[in-house]
Amino acid sequence: MKTDLGRELLAEMYRRMQRIRRFEDQVVILHEKGEIPGALHTSHGQEGEIVGACMALRDDDYMVGNHRSHGHPIGKGAKLDALMAELFGKQTGICKGKGGSMHLADFSVGSLGETSIVGSGFPVATGAALGAKMQGTDRVSLCFFGDGASSEGTFHESLNLAAIWKLPVIFLCENNGYAVTTPARETVAVADIASRAAGYGMPGVVVDGQDVIRTYEAVQGAVRRARNGEGPSLIEAKTYRFKEHAAGLGRTFNYRTSSELEMWMSQRDPIPLFRRQLVETRGFTTGEVERIDREVETEIEASIAFARQSPLPDPREAFTHVFGRTA
């Protein structure tokens, strides 16, 4: 069944997916050239579930992400300039050059952090939902986490807490099949992480994470439930990571077959899948889609120029933001 989502929303979904893809294509090159320091954790292949989940939220809803952090703020609608500048380690970066690739959080779009210790985001997202509820708002909180994080103790604690307190939080598992190199099938005792929801008395749903619209609809259902005061949900988006765990690790690791990778990249890439859907069944012309591609390219070029022109932080800035005001 095809839901009518409206052209504007569909175009914006496509735009954000392309923003993530093209942004990361460029940062990989800039990283190789040495303009971007550190390690780089890219979301190539996961853009569908990221954007589908984010766009089911309102602008004022909260979101917590993880070390694979570039896609989440872009999916939630962040401007690119400060994100790019952050990766360059510049003063104008979204975190003033203190966060970098694993912590690309833009609080102006509702982010409450992209936190790089696996599993550390569950409690924060749960706490934001508690705050939203106590303040009498109908805001919800979305928690991105990977298959690996589902084995952390905070997963259990936070899902239980969210359930007993009926908190408006959506736990969105981005199951890309591997925790760095370790297959989820070896570390998770059940076929679907979503089935663990039963243990917390909340709904658990499996969705095709390569399908932006399916993910959007699943999260939308959970958001509706959360806003109605019916409590949390667990959604597992089955997805795949096209690149290594991080760029800059120095070598590739032999943990997945090239045929598996090739299959996902050629048949299950969320961006061509969505583009085909837009043109074939949702009334978009190729020209319209290509215009979005060009607009995104221009935005990314501008963000790179902005990052290059931005000043480096004063080394003394290393000592600011440890504390704020003292009462």
Next chain:
Amino acid sequence: MPQLTFLQAISAAQQEEMRRDSRVFLMGEDVRCNMFGVTTGYIEEFGLERVRDTPISEASLTGVAAGAAMVGMRPILDYTLGAFMYLAVDQLFSIVAKSRYLYGGQTSVPAVFRANMIYGNSMAAQHSDRPYSFFMGMPGLKIVIPSNAYDAKGLLKSAIRDDDPVLFFEDTSLWSAKSEIPQTEYLLPLGKGKVVRDGSDVTVVAIGAMVGLAQTAARTLEAEGISVEIVDPRSLAPLDRDLILGSVKKTGRVVVVDVSFETCSAASEIAAIVADEGFWDLRGPVIRVTVPPTHIPFSPVMERPLYPTAEKVIGAIRKAMG
């Protein structure tokens, strides 16, 4: 002025701040049943939304407090025993301490984390911890350890109003000790210590309940003509270095009394600061009175000798006097 116990002062501080600011709420294990007597009348006044019993999930509760704080609430999380904080160290370090910094000042974590310390009561190695020193090595956490009921009230109120996370340690040996508490509101600044006794021969920096031991020692030595100055840091982070160094400049001798394990203790840090920055004012060695590096045993005959006492402080002062 009315006399209140340390616990009543804690209760009053929370209650006043919860009345003043609807963003403040309390959560923890067994807070509803008022296990230690700090939440008398809270449910009736504030309801179950703001006096929240929790599952035993210290790690997540710590991050829940952080998340709620990030969106504008002012949570107080009561861990009860300090040793239970160990379950939450990732959240305390990775989230609570670092979020303001990591995100370049985009957020703050105005939450208070209360932990009590019961030792000397045959609770054995896992239930007798005094963990405040362990947290001093992590930037971004404020650490408060009051030595009396009056300070506890003023410091806790400031902690609740502070825009940064505060770890608030309560020595349970002080819980029933009374102070005169004014009926008018007062706040005490975080990061500021206090000279609780003026003296000229030796400075005793005493942390939390150790202030009482230092006062006993000072009274005893006064009869012998030794004039002891006692400095109560009140906060360990930020630490009032100027107050300590100023006192050492005056006396030229220093003893630090701390019920932590000695290695990397608050006492060791203070001793190092004095050695680094106050060396030329010193007329003798810096002496620490702490707990030796063994675990806390159950049997009272083994446990009792491990902690600082007034006698040990007197011995240390004599040693410092040379």
